[in-house]
Amino acid sequence: MFEVFVDALAYSDVLILLSIGITLTYMTVKVPNFTHGDYASLGAYIAFTINLFYGIHPFLSIPIVFILAGLLSFIFYLFIFRPLSERGANLVTLMVTSIALELILRSLINIYADIMSLKTKIPIFRGFIFQDYLINIGIFLLPFSTIVATVTAVLIVSLLYLFLNKTKFGIAMRASIENPDLAKVLGINVDLVYSISWFIAGGLAGIVGVFIPYRITANPQVGWDLLLRGFAASVLGGLSSIYGAIIGGAVIGFAEIVGIYLLSQPPINLPIAYRPSIPYLTLIITLLIIPKGITGIDFSKIKRKIVGGRNGNN
Amino acid sequence: MYLLEAKNISAGYGKLQILFNIDFFVNDKELVVIIGPNGSGKSTFLKTLFGLTKIYSGNIIFRGINITRLKPYERARIGLAYLPQTNNSFENLTVKENLLMSMYGISEDIAEKRLEEILLFLPKIKDFMNRKVKTLSGGERQMVAMAMALIRQPNLIMLDEPTAALAPKLALEFLNKIVELKELYGMSVVLVEQNAKKALEIGDRAYVFVAGKSIFSGKTEELLRDKHLMQTYLGLS
Ligand SMILES: Nc1ncnc2c1ncn2[C@@H]1O[C@H](COP(=O)(O)OP(=O)(O)OP(=O)(O)O)[C@@H](O)[C@H]1O
Ligand SMILES: [Mg+2]
Numbered sequence: 001m002f003e004v005f006v007d008a009l010a011y012s013d014v015l016i017l018l019s020i021g022i023t024l025t026y027m028t029v030k031v032p033n034f035t036h037g038d039y040a041s042l043g044a045y046i047a048f049t050i051n052l053f054y055g056i057h058p059f060l061s062i063p064i065v066f067i068l069a070g071l072l073s074f075i076f077y078l079f080i081f082r083p084l085s086e087r088g089a090n091l092v093t094l095m096v097t098s099i100a101l102e103l104i105l106r107s108l109i110n111i112y113a114d115i116m117s118l119k120t121k122i123p124i125f126r127g128f129i130f131q132d133y134l135i136n137i138g139i140f141l142l143p144f145s146t147i148v149a150t151v152t153a154v155l156i157v158s159l160l161y162l163f164l165n166k167t168k169f170g171i172a173m174r175a176s177i178e179n180p181d182l183a184k185v186l187g188i189n190v191d192l193v194y195s196i197s198w199f200i201a202g203g204l205a206g207i208v209g210v211f212i213p214y215r216i217t218a219n220p221q222v223g224w225d226l227l228l229r230g231f232a233a234s235v236l237g238g239l240s241s242i243y244g245a246i247i248g249g250a251v252i253g254f255a256e257i258v259g260i261y262l263l264s265q266p267p268i269n270l271p272i273a274y275r276p277s278i279p280y281l282t283l284i285i286t287l288l289i290i291p292k293g294i295t296g297i298d299f300s301k302i303k304r305k306i307v308g309g310r311n312g313n314n
Numbered sequence: 315m316y317l318l319e320a321k322n323i324s325a326g327y328g329k330l331q332i333l334f335n336i337d338f339f340v341n342d343k344e345l346v347v348i349i350g351p352n353g354s355g356k357s358t359f360l361k362t363l364f365g366l367t368k369i370y371s372g373n374i375i376f377r378g379i380n381i382t383r384l385k386p387y388e389r390a391r392i393g394l395a396y397l398p399q400t401n402n403s404f405e406n407l408t409v410k411e412n413l414l415m416s417m418y419g420i421s422e423d424i425a426e427k428r429l430e431e432i433l434l435f436l437p438k439i440k441d442f443m444n445r446k447v448k449t450l451s452g453g454e455r456q457m458v459a460m461a462m463a464l465i466r467q468p469n470l471i472m473l474d475e476p477t478a479a480l481a482p483k484l485a486l487e488f489l490n491k492i493v494e495l496k497e498l499y500g501m502s503v504v505l506v507e508q509n510a511k512k513a514l515e516i517g518d519r520a521y522v523f524v525a526g527k528s529i530f531s532g533k534t535e536e537l538l539r540d541k542h543l544m545q546t547y548l549g550l551s
Binding site for chain 2: 088168171172174175178179181182183184185186187188189190191
């Protein structure tokens with residue numbers, strides 16, 4: 001059971017980083033961005049290539065991966081999504097555009113992988129893993145990658161929290177997301193704020209790519225495979241708050257790993273092949289109960305109810 | 315030279331034209347009132363002056379600069395301020411954060427001074443500095459929004475029905491404060507008001523908008539004397 005928990009933790013870390021970005025881009029331009037998973041594929045390939053040619057440990061390439069994936073997302077915002085959105089493109093137009101971009105991006109990564117495996121005669125370009133090892137912490141044996149992923153996720157979430165609440169630019173980001181017209185009127189350069197949001201969103205997805213090859217074989221469509229889970233996590237979180245995305249990522253991650261573990265045990269004995277359906281079942285069931293997602297829960301109302309109920313008993 | 319001049323403005327939302335060939339100007343230290351029936355394009359005109367609509371033709375000159383193509387945030391930084399009719403504060407931010415945002419791009423020390431000054435002017439705001447705007451009453455919100463528009467001490471402030479959410483007594487108090495402020499900061503004011511009578515009493519000049527056109531411009535006394543206009547379009551006698 002402990003291994004299952006560790007596995008779920010590693011998986012959640014990845015989904016949290018992914019869904020923060022998906023939520024952030026959705027909040028700014030209202031586009032469900034299908035290219036988001038490919039930033040992760042890109043990140044995986046950058047880390048792999050750097051490691052192969054320069055022997056640099058994948059974790060050390062996190063900063064460069066963050067910057068490159070962030071730049072790509074930023075460029076997509078600046079030259080494609082922003083102009084479209086300014087011309088009044090609706091959600092479907094934006095979404096279809098992102099699907100087209102996704103196909104192009106995935107093809108480019110495929111081409112890159114093919115060219116590189118031909119050139120270097122290293123066939124693993126089309127499917128590679130990073131070597132992990134176990135670390136002894138007290139009585140626990142933990143995979144090093146899980147520790148780094150968890151520390152990274154916690155660090156990023158804390159930094160984001162400080163950024164959004166304690167810095168003027170971060171507050172401006174919240175303001176611009178809530179009411180862009182008012183932000184402009186007050187002298188905030190909303191374009192710049194949104195550009196930075198997209199940069200951060202893409203960068204975080206890129207980092208995801210560095211961690212994936214520690215758990216599964218990475219190939220050019222590994223990010224695409226993760227994307228729908230990222231969407232599930234974001235929708236579960238309500239698509240309107242970064243904190244919702246964090247909870248959504250954790251819920252989906254744990255539901256999939258712990259869920260399939262429990263369901264594959266007697267008496268149910270569900271085949272492991274059903275695993276990919278768990279995140280979506282979790283999503284559907286949760287949304288049936290709380291239609292607006294996790295951030296749609298009115299916690300103060302629940303509190304009042306509990307307190308009120310107590311008073312009633314007195 | 316006018317402080318602000320809008321020449322032959324036609325504007326709207328996307329392809330939907332709302333304003334037709336409007337000529338408009340504001341002098342230094344002048345209070346200009348815009349009145350007109352609901353849906354006549356008053357708010358749209360203020361938005362247009364701030365670059366939030368689509369301008370089909372015409373030019374806007376502010377302090378000698380052609381600002382027609384400037385981005386809204388650039389207009390804010392050269393001394394133009396605007397209090398929108400609706401959604402005029404950030405609900406999920408605290409009052410303090412709202413005020414901080416309305417001084418975006420101003421250096422720390424000046425910002426601090428401006429904050430002190432606005433709190434002297436609207437001291438009630440101190441009572442809810444750390445609350446989120448969404449927990450405030452309509453009147454309290456309007457006070458915050460007012461402070462946000464004024465805090466930069468702009469050369470020209472455009473107020474879109476600033477007293478709509480206020481109790482009648484407070485509304486009058488507010489309008490008097492606007493006059494006071496105008497004198498104090500030496501700024502100009504464009505005021506859109508439902509309370510036409512009171513607005514015309516405190517204003518220097520006025521415009522009457524009907525169906526996206528400006529059908530009257532002149533001294534407020536002139537308009538107050540024009541029984542026909544007052545009755546047909548403003549329901550006043
Ligand atoms: N964002 C928008 N998109 C499309 N049409 C709009 C938009 N905002 C306003 N309109 C339309 O523009 C016209 C003028 O509206 P506007 O808000 O400028 O009137 P107003 O004179 O301020 O009215 P009120 O006194 O009710 O505030 C109306 O017909 C309105 O329906
Ligand atoms: Mg209006």
